[in-house]
Amino acid sequence: MAAFGCKLFSVVSRRMCKVHCTAAPSVRALWVSAGRLQRPSGHGADVLTGKVDRFGGLTVNLADSSLPADISESAFSSLLKDGVGRWRGEGLVAVWLHLPISLSRCAAAAATLGFTYHHARADQAVLALWLGPGASRLPGYATHQIGVAGAVVDESNGKVLVVQDKNKTQNAWKFPGGLSELGENIGATAVREVEEETGVRSEFLSLLSVRQQHDHPGAFGASDLYLICRLRPLTYRIDFCTQECLRCDWLPLAELARTDQTTPITGRVARVLLHGLERGWDAVDLPMEQMPAVYSGRFYQLYHRALPPPQR
């Protein structure tokens, strides 16, 4: 784990923060004198090395090392065992092992020393070992997939765009939607999925509702956050994907709000939309605002109930 800026402390589990404060004096001294400590991360003749971060963790990246590509599991196991012994003696509290997929055999070797998979993606796996006192305080990996649905409301006639999935046993009207891609904003997912499923182009207006479900079917043991958004139609002609949808139509919100030919959450959000249509969208919307992240130079998107202008 590289030494990130202070911002990290506000979002990484405070457990790693606690770790920082209890690291051995020799390690704390390293942080104080060297800032972000850089040791050569190459593999010397007999020794694995890595980069120490401000939390007292060490990152060993085998892609950067000069390990032979055909190193055996037992040879790697010896190297790693030696390393872990040294690092534990130095008061380091965690080891992060980055493996290119070509060296996947090293994971089995690491497992014999207590390493477990932290996460893996594409052509890399990351394993971790807690060396510190007590229960592990390593920050976890992503826990949620994000699903987004778009409710495209035609305010001129009080209708909303809905679909019926082709493959359900019980056909029920619902808002078009799907999973966010990695790096995709909520609103972009909603607009994309609506167009792909219905042919209608739209633009994002607001977030309406959030649903959280754990051990979600199809989420590979992870959880699901399902966000339903309100969109404004830019086009109205339906050209729906017949491979996914049995039907697609503009339905009066009032009808969707009371029919039993829908799912409970769709019916509920239809009633939220009807309330907004009748009383003003301020009553239900969480509009989006893009703001700069203080430390990282990036931007984030913030959703909350609108405030009267002088108060923002």
Added chain:
Amino acid sequence: MAAFGCKLFSVVSRRMCKVHCTAAPSVRALWVSAGRLQRPSGHGADVLTGKVDRFGGLTVNLADSSLPADISESAFSSLLKDGVGRWRGEGLVAVWLHLPISLSRCAAAAATLGFTYHHARADQAVLALWLGPGASRLPGYATHQIGVAGAVVDESNGKVLVVQDKNKTQNAWKFPGGLSELGENIGATAVREVEEETGVRSEFLSLLSVRQQHDHPGAFGASDLYLICRLRPLTYRIDFCTQECLRCDWLPLAELARTDQTTPITGRVARVLLHGLERGWDAVDLPMEQMPAVYSGRFYQLYHRALPPPQR
């Protein structure tokens, strides 16, 4: 991937749904006649087998197989190459390879055939290979970590509980918070983190704001959803964690709303809270309701603006 109920179609990327509809007739026939097709998932003398799901994907679980524990990468590569050839010929569109960490070497072998890591956790890795036409339509893995902050507002005096992190370069007031554990509800995270950081016990009232940030520092390449909640204090005495916090105090909301000794998002949410305190919490809250999931027998938690009672 096991054959889940129809509910899966509403949340898994529709790309897998499209796949279902374009699978070879022989595969579709298998689904129709056999429901959830079960083939023996053990390893015969020369052949890898697995379970076919309703999307036309095959899951091969090496933990269930009778592969020798010391099977070489090359031997496994031959087996897998043979299998992939057969499965492609049968019109299957995806192969999911589940590897126990002891057989991690099989990942490198699989990579030579185009497999990539889908995800890994604890003592298991899952790799995937798209066999179907065109670009891969495999559903991805979890993309977001969830951070939750709790704003504990004492309505009797208009004050809110805030902390200053010990390790920041620029001390700024913020709401206590941290990362959700896998399977932990938003409100539970807020209450737990507030107590761990400040010693104050509280209960969840509502969701106030959602922030989304991609490639978030400390999120291992994943994104971050940061949810800020409103909590009711059950106790008031501060006993803060000195390893994490420099200071902890009850600050007047009006002061937090205008000080520059805070982060932009904290200041903004303070103004949202002030608006709620002054105009009524209905103006800003998204309260939570637990509802039963239709197909899975599980429950989910739903957040949206409150509706007048007859409309729910």
